[in-house]
Amino acid sequence: MMSSKLNFVRNIAFLPQRMLSANATMQEPEAPKIVTKLPGPKSLDLIKELDAVQNSGAVQLFIDYEKSIGNYIVDVDGNTFLDIYSQIASVPLGYNHPAMIDVIKNPKNISTLVNRPALGVLPPRDFVQRLKSSLLVIAPQGLSEVQTMACGSCSVENALKAACFWYQQKKRGGESPSDEELESCLWNQSPGAPNLSVMSFSGGFHGRTFGALSCTHSKSIHKLDVPSFDWPIAPYPRYKYPLHEHKQENKAMDDRCIAVVEDLFEKYKKKDCPVAALIVEPIQGEGGDNHGSSYFFKEIRRVTRKNEAAFICDEVQTGCGATGRFWAHEHWNLQTPPDMVTFSKKMLSGGFFYKPEFRPDKPYRIFNTWLGDPAKMILLEAVIDVIFKQKLLDQIRDSGDYLLDNLIEIEKKYPQLVENARGKGTFAAIDFKTSELQSEGIKRLHKHGIHCGGSGNRTLRIRTTLTFSKKHVDVLIDRMNRAFYEM
């Protein structure tokens, strides 16, 4: 089972990178190698140094990114890890990918890398062409317009704003805003700053700025002490696994969640704070790898349409191929697409796609100084090119299937430790039985050379790059066996 006889998928070649290293070539290692306690002495020294100027409590290791390659990271103490966390799901192709290095080394790109423009007023000569060769190539079906942003939180914040604009414009029925609206908004008062709400889901994560954080309900530490909008929060399904053995219960779960969504629409209408938009993750990536079914999302689409609210699909973590489709929501086969799709992380640039009716009616409504960064778009262009030329989505589906089969075996082997293996593509997870086991399991995996992290309070979150292949699955499963055997 652990062998890779079927590993017919072409692995990505990491070519010689003379510029990066004194060594003539750099190749992905065959396996992890841990040579010190973790964190090692050099990491510990640097953590202490960093702690003099900011809270360093979340820092795990200091990394030697020059030496990291493909799916392997190397820390400053010389420890080599297979990375299944990929910088909180934000590395598209692996470390020091040759196609990305080529972008940086190409003299034609120097100007883009040193002259960051105010994209909203003075875009570069090649901006439209860059949009066409990067973002528009992978635009979700039905969403023909795109707005770039710098990060995931800003993408969500601005998608929420675009939804509110759209909602209020409909309400005005084509009329201009009143003087009262124009004046009151400057003073943070309605009607100009209207009582509108955004529905989100328990366990959801959409970012940590004030608007996005009002839609985030993953962990207390993310939210404590921050003023929040009183916006509706619906339950997100929590399924029983394996799915095929619990069809009826899981369907009932979907129906219960949808019923609450419908109730909340009514409740907030009555509270005079109608729901302008509903925002949801295709898989709750921070809140515990909770999956929603196609049925659930079709119902969400139906209910949002019925209530004339925008349906925003937050694909910051699920987007860019990790689920085996470019966008996770493609798995649902919706008849009417979501109204907006937010992205960031592996996309390198933040932003959101939207339907034409969500285009703001006036300039400067969705706006900031930079509105994204062409320096990231040229890298994204290379990433998209590699994804298609090397058929990485096919590879991710294959490695994903292989990974899930193996996780199910692990689950059978260690039933006292883990359960609920699940995943789409390599966007996969397995639950530990308890929070304590989660901490212990992650720690032991680290010791065996797997860099990984948790989600929710007892889940192991697997977030690989798009070059993660069956041979990497084999290494991961081998190390999981070593770690779990000890427990």
Next chain:
Amino acid sequence: MMSSKLNFVRNIAFLPQRMLSANATMQEPEAPKIVTKLPGPKSLDLIKELDAVQNSGAVQLFIDYEKSIGNYIVDVDGNTFLDIYSQIASVPLGYNHPAMIDVIKNPKNISTLVNRPALGVLPPRDFVQRLKSSLLVIAPQGLSEVQTMACGSCSVENALKAACFWYQQKKRGGESPSDEELESCLWNQSPGAPNLSVMSFSGGFHGRTFGALSCTHSKSIHKLDVPSFDWPIAPYPRYKYPLHEHKQENKAMDDRCIAVVEDLFEKYKKKDCPVAALIVEPIQGEGGDNHGSSYFFKEIRRVTRKNEAAFICDEVQTGCGATGRFWAHEHWNLQTPPDMVTFSKKMLSGGFFYKPEFRPDKPYRIFNTWLGDPAKMILLEAVIDVIFKQKLLDQIRDSGDYLLDNLIEIEKKYPQLVENARGKGTFAAIDFKTSELQSEGIKRLHKHGIHCGGSGNRTLRIRTTLTFSKKHVDVLIDRMNRAFYEM
């Protein structure tokens, strides 16, 4: 007056850049040159193309950044402008600066440019050293800690959050948060999501995400239709110019504003929504180049201390040298520094400096995937090096004085058109008599080869790079004379 006999300040040499162009050398032009109607036909075509995929209403021109150099931008139609807007005040040294090009061409930096880390968990080997050689070199006095962010809005949002954490921690007096707090915050409810407010100023601008936007009160178009926190808004002084002729009135203006600030602290305490922080710009850069006096800010410092609220100085637009000091608040000679200083724009990286007592007590409270971008920090390091080695702050003070003298002459020459010339360093402005004249003036300046923009509803906002010298002032004033003469 228009000659530059006194131009003893060394101009920045823009050295040959073989990589950038087929031409062997690139040198700043001597003067602007407009060869088409504005926007030119190529810009118009591109605007139309862009408009197929997003609202292009704010786009003025498409720019050929490869051909732009120093303080001059060249558009796709071959028009050359002296740029006194510098991408909404975000270009530190000018276009294609050789020191920044060197950073991109240095093979040692490739890894930093292709491997964007999750800085909060796996920082790069050289992260502490990079902080020490860039941000910590220019940390405002008394603010020994720094947190990087991706953009200005996120910097403000997170500074506000840090203030709320600090405020609530004080209230708990060292106790852990209660179970009720930990649970209620997940549901957007108090006491975990507390009723706290942030005081800001009429005419202020702090960004456009939901938290920052609740502190922004510049223009209706920035705010309309977006739900907002009901937070207190105080008046910002509006002085009469020239200052030395209106000392008494302006002092009275300061006192009236401060009295409202004090009242609002009381009012929001009684509303059970106490003010945790006050955020203010040293010069309102978006709201009309409104300046506050040292006296005003000393009073703000006194009142925030009295009320035990954080004093956040938003230097996103004023920071990084344009006022002739690295931070504009240095002009005030405060005895107690502000508690936090936010930055972005010319700093290339966003973030905020803060006093140690504003460090969050736990990790993951100020956190997101990227937490900034080392690819920007290596550019910032080069920028700071150039600022100090080439004594650019001295140069900016000289060019700024020279600019203000010349603006005062312009004001005398065209009293029916403009008034209230003011500035610190080259962060300068002049008011048109009306909004209509503002539009007309900016349009004519464009035609005469000055790329510029407005602030407020009748102000010409001057935002130069830090390499703007007296010879550039001469060109600007010459073109202003041509434009205003026609009006």
